[in-house]
Amino acid sequence: MGNLDLNLIRTFVMLYETRSVTVTAEQLFVTQPSISYALSKLRDVFKDRLFIRTKGGMEPTATAQQLYSELSRSLSMIENTITNVQSFDPAKSQKCFRVAMTDLGEMTLLPSIFARLQKEAPNVELEVVPLEIEKVDEWMSSGKIDAVICSRHLESQSIERHIIRKERYVCIINDKFSPSPQALTMEQFMSHRHAVVTKSLGHGAAEEALAHLGVKRKVSLKVSHFSTLPSVLEKTGVMTILPFKIATLFTENNALKIYELPFEVADFEVALHWQSRHNNSSSHSWFRELIIQSLSEY
Template sequence: MSNVDLNLIRTFITLYELRSVTLAAEQLYVTQPSVSYALSRLRELFNDRLFVRSKEGMEPTAAAEQLYRELHGSLTQIETTLEGARSFDPSSSNKRFTLAMTDLGEMALFPRIFRRLQREAPNVELEVLPLEIDKVAEWMSTGRIDAVICSRPLPGRDINRQVILQDRYVCIMNGKTAPDQLSMDEFLARKHLVVSRSLGHGLAEEVLADLGLQRKVSLVLPHFSILPTVLGETDLLAIVPLEIAELFAEMHAEGAALKICPLPFEVPAIDVALYWSERSERSPALTWMRQLIIAALGVEGSGASGSES
């Protein structure tokens, strides 16, 4: 055990997260036989099957579950320490970064981030994961992701944040059926389109609950991207951040025009922020990536502040 190859541990963690030899090989940039050979060595090393084939993929055993909890954070800490001892040259690096964000962020913010990334680090790889607000704190603490862009505060004393934009929620609907002014009675009488709260946009719903009000929800979607098409073909109403509402309205300016209305009740403004683990500040590569995102989005200042715990 004293001479365990770190690559074996990387293979184990990748297999655990992807549950597929094929996908693990692709992510590790090795052949499938190499992953299979590494798995056989791991099984011999830990005296356990570790993974069992099923219809869903490679299912971890109880021993593998325990090993993952113990090894993942340790490997991340080792790699961060080693990386901190090296300089980082973005122009020649082929490092892979992982960022979690909603499809709203992908539409409104990601193009600016990726354009700058391509200009400064053409060989760097960036993976964008769909945001699951209930999981991101764990993902960050275990090193599954390098950073998060979202509008809801993430818990944890070791998580830092930088506000990248401020926004407010508005209503958006089909312009053909929209009233001149949206009253509370009209708001409650209309049928609503809601996007999954797992994406972190449930603040308006919480305010309505505090007011003792409940809206008529006719459709729940897992993503925001199809929302303008649905609104253009129905009389449904949706609540979205103003910046994305303006983008949706512009996209459909020549078709079924969408109308933006203020909410008929008060909802606090929202801070969209970049979050990262305090531990990652020891990594020159991750520090550079954060600074690139902040610069790409034109954020004034670059200081970090502790997240709400």
């Protein structure tokens, strides 16, 4: 066991979480042959294959599964201890933080976050990763991202969350094509054609509510980004469902009208999420607090 240094533990944990030699090499900033060499040493130490190459990736053996919980916990404690001993100075740091969010987040939240970041840590780099809600757990556990801002409640026990604000969904349409009454009826809602945004961004609550009612609206357009909608709405008579905050933003520069939905959709929370293993990391704590403070008056 004397040959099991910190780099070997880090390689084992990352390989277990990613199931990929390629991704592990990328995350640890080493070559793939280096990962293969480290795996060979790990196999010698534990007298077990540890990982078996399959079509779905590197599948851990029973021994690897038994080792992971203890080694990952030990690695987290060691890395947090090292991070806390090393002072983090945001004014001098050149660290890169990665946060996943939708284009809605980029439009409404990112300006405040980046402005504060530039003021407090001008040399720190911020990389925004386009949100794919189905991949968030994998991205968080593998270290591809440091945090995510989204409206979906992430179920993993290893993920912490802080609520940024509460929101509700509304309907929006070009004012020229809007129904005359102030209140939108279900009949009027169903008579219009609609533009929808892919569920991969985490905004599928309205579709789920309609499915529960047993009705299906007329969808004419599906897009992967919210930011394309203002120009579409400006030239057509389609309706779309948006969070109230972004709908209000869209109406500032476009002749659009907002309606309350004619059916019940639960309000939702926009929250910051991060891995609990980073709770005691001084750099990650500073980054989380920067996001929270920059959005506190949003």
